[in-house]
Structure formats: C-alpha cells, structure tokens
Amino acid sequence: MKAAELEVAGVSWAPTKSAESVLHPTSFRIAPGRVLGVVGPNGAGKSTLLRLLYRFQRPKTGHVRVGGQDIWALSARGAARRIAAVLQEQASAFGLTAREIVRLGRTPHHSGFAASGAGDDAVIDRVMGALSLHPLADRDFGTLSGGERQRVMVARALAQEPQVLILDEPTNHLDVRNQLEVVSLIQTLGLTIVVSLHDLNMAIGVCDDVLVLKDGHPQGFGPPQTLLSDGLVSDTFRVDARRDHLARSGAAHFSFSLPKKTGPTL
C-alpha cells in the first residue's frame, strides 16, 4: 500500500438550510505516511471533519486533496480506491461472515459486474492475517465481540488498499489489550492516517501531529509534544489539565480535574 499526501484547504461545513457552520474553515497538510490525531470535546466537529475527508459530505467551502487530486473531481469508486474509513456505527454489516465483510473492501477495485478474482483473495488473506482474523473468518459478524468487530472493520478498510485511512474513535469500546493492538497497527501501517481520539494521552503516544477543535473552530495544529500545553488543553476541554512525565517511561501524560468553582458555595 502506498501512502499519499492529504491536503485540506479551507474546508467548512453546515447542515443544509442552516446558516450556522458546525465546522469553520480548517486547513492542514499531512505528508505521506504521517498520523494526524483530531481531538476536541464532544460536539467539537471531529466526525464532521472526518466525513468531509472520506467524501461522505461535500464541504461548503474549500477542498480536500489526496495526492494533489480534489476528491470531488474523482468518481466515488476512484475516491474509495484512495481513501478508506473505519467508523463507529457498523450496524449494516450484520448477517455476513467476517470474511464476506472484508471482501466488501475490494468492491472499489472491480469494474461493472466483474467477479472478484485470485488477486482479491490474496489481498483478503493478507489483511486478515495481519489482524489475526483467520480463526474468525466464517463467523457471523453479529456474533463477534466489539473488539473482534473493530478488527474486521479495519481489515475491510485495508482490503480497499487505500492511500489514506480515516479512523473515527477506533479505540471506543475496546479493552486495554485491543486498544494497544489498534494503536500498534496504526503506527505500523505506513499509510497517511487521520484518527479522531478522545484520549489525549493516546494521541501523544500515537500521532505525529494533532489538530485541536473546539466549537467547530481549529485551535491549533502541530506535534502533540509541543502543541498540547496545559493552557490549550484546559481551555479547550474546560478542565484543569496538567501535563507531567511518567516516572518510568518519561512519556508525557495528562491528568485532569474540574476547575475550582469561584463564588458562593452551598
């Protein structure tokens, strides 16, 4: 799989008939193979931005370019060969086996009614192996655990052989072991990745750069080690945030508390 540059130039979005934008003009550029984390409080606009990146919604202003090409100048199939997404809600996948779901990732590579071939099987075997899914290949998706389903959906996205991978809260509902596995996978894929994360400590560990959003406004973009200061995090999340270094590993680590209330107490 070959990574490509992702360029986001002045994109904004508002619901139809609404004058109010939920995402205000946002710009950044990610070099091929870099990992961008999108962080911010609930309702900040993270999923909205991600929907623009995987061409589910058209931006009200601005452009998204992959490898220099505007994704809306491509066909839906052409875009799906370059960008794949792993989303939080996957209800439509019930009733199929794990392998059948991974096979769906090959659809953008077929023209017309062409059947899938040996090349597809090789890709499917490879990505299922990478995610340790062979033992689950014939299981009905609906019978899998949350962590197993997440691995199947990542495999389906990788079967698309994209250049850019979008992950919306990929560690939600996962136990510690599965969270670490997803994180380690993200770090080893070599794709250009945009991942929304609620866990800032995870963002520091995984991401080359982070974009901080608040109320649909970008608050900053840059390497997490320098961008995520106590002040920016406290202000964005309306908490008292304190960044320390873990004694054993020396890794940066945030802890949080509610701001002390001023004024009369009960």
Ligand SMILES: Nc1ncnc2c1ncn2[C@@H]1O[C@H](COP(=O)(O)OP(=O)(O)OP(=O)(O)O)[C@@H](O)[C@H]1O
């Ligand atoms: N289609 C829509 N119509 C109206 N409002 C919308 C629509 N899509 C998103 N919004 C609003 O835009 C804001 C941003 O939503 P979004 O889901 O992007 O936030 P988020 O940062 O992903 O939040 P969370 O962390 O809670 O998942 C919210 O107030 C949401 O209600």
